[in-house]
């Protein structure tokens with residue numbers, strides 16, 4: 001199956017250059033990028049009308065099924081939000097709930113040009129079923145303490161197959177929600193499998209204080225002392241790292257995954273991305289869950305990732321818009337282990353989005369990458385292609401289930417969890 005995307009502007013994200021030309025997709029991979037495609041007759045031709053093709057955004061930290069708690073527990077302190085609202089709602093989950101809710105989250109990703117999510121949530125088989133049925137790329141980060149270590153090993157070896165929409169990484173939810181024994185057991189398994197590890201860390205000041213009280217160390221330092229991150233990996237939020245911890249990130253190859261939307265809404269803090277950048281730490285961006293964000297929108301995250309650095313440092317040059325675009329595409333792909341989905345290049349996966357340059361917010365055309373970061377929104381996403389398949393085009397979904405049925409299921413579950421607000 002060959003799909004030809006012709007007459008486009010192309011931003012490969014290998015650098016900030018934009019070329020005019022065509023991209024051909026054969027099955028799930030990019031088979032041609034250049035001025036003019038003259039290969040085998042394509043099965044489908046999409047005239048891009050000089051709109052922009054670029055790699056899809058990768059959401060490097062998400063809890064997709066948490067759409068059930070969108071706007072169900074707002075304007076509360078973080079502790080009350082988590083322990084008195086979110087955890088009790090999650091305790092009422094029944095079978096298939098996560099499957100249906102994940103589908104709703106995926107629809108939202110598609111509207112924001114997000115072609116893959118690093119999904120930290122319960123019941124991986126339900127997430128996988130939803131992702132595969134929708135044609136969405138998911139990297140599972142299973143962190144439930146209830147799953148035996150042997151199951152984690154089995155899944156790591158079983159799910160990480162070539163040519164699959166699904167892959168799997170090891171992690172824990174957070175230091176403050178995980179026993180020392182479990183942290184050590186996951187670290188030991190990662191060592192055995194030569195695998196990276198991932199967790200929430202340094203999100204709030206009280207988390208840091210609690211860890212210092214428990215172990216005499218700040219959370220990242222404590223985790224490293226337990227062998228966690230021995231093969232690198234990624235840390236989510238990272239608002240409060242010491243100088244030594246920034247050095248540890250650099251030394252061990254730990255990516256900082258920033259979640260600015262969630263952090264400002266829960267008043268957790270601002271990740272000092274400029275400090276991380278200066279130290280040579282690699283950066284990526286995630287939305288976190290819709291319970292705290294409340295949307296799954298990479299445009300909002302990119303904007304905040306840049307402007308929060310500027311305002312907190314009172315320096316409008318503190319963070320460059322193109323660097324942020326790179327974090328949301330290349331950086332996020334790399335931390336998720338999706339090296340074949342980072343840039344547009346022959347042989348890479350066809351996870352491609354089209355940006356509508358005919359949208360007023362994208363006019364006049366001056367600096368397209370900066371326009372996307374500082375003036376972009378979901379409105380400018382014209383197409384989302386994953387694994388060579390167009391799943392969203394001209395604001396219409398091309399997925400396996402009617403949208404109304406996905407909404408209906410999500411509403412039914414949300415009503416049952418008892419937190420419906422009109």
Ligand SMILES: [Zn+2]
Nearest residue numbers: 200236288289
């Ligand atoms: Zn999170």
